[in-house]
Amino acid sequence: MKAKNSEYFATVKQNIVEAGFMSAEISDFYQDIFGLQDKYLDRYKNNVQGFVISSPDSLLPVLKDTSPFSAELNAILFESFNDFVKSIEAHQKGLNYNALLETYGNNFTLFNDTLKIVLSDNRAELKKISDDFRIGFEEYYYLVLNMFKPLVVAMRGDVNISPEDSSFEDSRCPFCGYYPDMSKIVESRDNVRILHCGFCENEWRLKRLLCSVCGNTETEKLGYLTAGDDTLYRVDYCEECMGYIKTLKVNRQNEETKYNLTVENIITTRLDASAMELGYKRP
């Protein structure tokens, strides 16, 4: 079984800080956020029965469903909202989310509305909301993404949702539509390439050699970078769109379940920095 995000992070945290890849302060912040997500994931699991997916190719029901969340679910969401805000405010002095908390507290239907906006990737609308509350877009987006993350993980349940159609080339998550945060190549499974969703943590197979950002299949425009003698990570890039994705290589000696890609993404920002320095970007 895959370790919980907070447990996995706790096992790698010290090494990451000692190697200078992350400050102790930031690592404490992530430890808090992962802890909150694990805590709420357990609670949502008991409150998402209404969203159980009947067919694997169905879109996330919340996007189609016009019925509001249950009062119980809204109450947990509001509690979690307060917890995430507290944690972010404690680590980033100067941020103030009081107006936001008050508005959501007075109108619980905003949770369902906001999740729909996040899932439809309507960043212009999110920007409008953050402007209304005089919060930076990045701060607001970070807050809602991380706060809703355990809910969409719970909605997906324990099974990975793969695209039914074998010609499926879209590299967006077949369950929630979000972007992959990382990919992995599993040597013991014929070097299969798996994408991992940055939101609902779904994992699905990338069936052909293509750019996971734009879908380009011209192999001469695809390549990857490695850092020195690092055999665990590489950065796959595409010259067509200049997009990239970080890839973790699971070699034959290791179990696939040993790695937690949600946490691996957070602890490998040095790879993002190198890729961006070379002019590549992630969606």
Ligand SMILES: [Zn+2]
């Ligand atoms: Zn997803």
Ligand SMILES: [Zn+2]
């Ligand atoms: Zn591309």
